[in-house]
Amino acid sequence: MYIAALQQRRTHRLHQALQLAGLREVDNENLTHRDNVTAKRGAIMPQRYRTKRTWAALLTGLTLSLLAEHHVEAADILVQIAELAPGATLHVALQAADAPTWEPALRVASGTGVTLRLVDVPPGQYALQLFADHNGNGQPDFSRRGIPQEPVGFSGNPPLLRGKPAPRHCSFVHGVTDTQLNIELRQARHAPSFR
Template identity: 50%
Template sequence: MVAIMPQRFHRNVTYRLLALWLPTLGTSAAQAADIRVQLNGDRPGVVHASLHAADDHDWTSPLRQIRGNSDGIIFEDVSPGRYAVQLFVDSNGNGQLDVSPRGIPQEPVGFSGNPGLFRGKPDTQGSAFEHGDGESQVAIRMRQRRPAAPARAQPGHGG
């Protein structure tokens, strides 16, 4: 029986492990890239943003949540896939999105894909975008409910 010297055994194991590990070194780093979100419309306050898988169909399970300012938001090292972003500007600093009794946002909100909000909050698929292995840029238009116009006095009615 031939005895294997410990140094030679360790060297063989090391070379084999390196041969398995080195090919994956470049691929894992190249797959993840940043998603940069730019807000259209400068709004004072803290921006609360959440990243969602587009296949979730709703906004209840964010993959990531971050806070920033209106200069922009960056989700770092995100794997390629279909995603959706929702955000709001916390204008009064209470840490939550203020809504009316009917559920209408009272602070600026935005969604990737800039869907119309006339029919209510969009689902994630309506706000989806593709993120590849390079940096993605997402521009979001902030929307805010206009304050109600003051009632005008009718001519000839006590005015």
Template identity: 50%
Template sequence: MVPLLACQSLQAGDLLIEVEGLQDQANLYLALVPADQQDWQPSLRELHSAETPLRLSDLPPGRYAVQVFQDNNGNGQLDLSPRGIPLEPVGFSGNPSLFGGKPTPGDSLFEHGTTDSVISVRLIHPRKKKERVAPREAPGRPLK
């Protein structure tokens, strides 16, 4: 059994993840899941550095998906609004649009072979809340 495992590790390349759009030195969290999985569980792994590329060593060949987020407030989780909109920078392999909500791993899949692979993940930053300004009364016209 040991020779079989040794052969598998010889065929496993590293995965390098270049993260674009880092804001500060907040820790990054990463989830690597099989692309045919329905959700992003298990929980994310904390990476104590914001330096990229991130390296996952000896990853067996396969179809995977990656989610990365930057934990700006240090609570160890991706904060979401009540409507499920990320409040911290988040990105996915393949850089899918987040317009329709959080993508599934299948929407973010990439193929990793027996040699090293390099992928790029672009962090999408939450929109700043717009300051509401009270309407001003036009000269000669009262507000309704």
């Protein structure tokens, strides 16, 4: 009796999944005598073939339904700074807030204006680091002691007295709508090493 109840539940779940996928179940129970005779002669047993086909349809339906449920909306992150020196290029790197280091960046962007846009970023918790490239070499310049020679900034505008902050100290939440961040660029001449 317990086994019959389990089979009924399994059949009911199978019917629900197939209806969700828009498919119909192949009848495994109503096999003719001719099908059984063909199976005995060495052909693939119809029950197994039909069961495999049913399970393949079930898995396809479940996969499609899971993909439909996890559709994520992406929005833009707008980074704005107060001012940028003429001829300087602003470089921005996006990182997950729970990452242990800033490398490698999830996304990078650069531009010559005071506003940069990171396009189609999925919702989540992130951190941003940026620097103003005054000499055009595409990378931040450091002194021999590791102090940045060009203005730097981080999301959340943390203090730079103890050096480069970890991504978790610069975190912000990005949702399904555009997020605007105002970041202050700082010349960190008296800060400890960033390397």
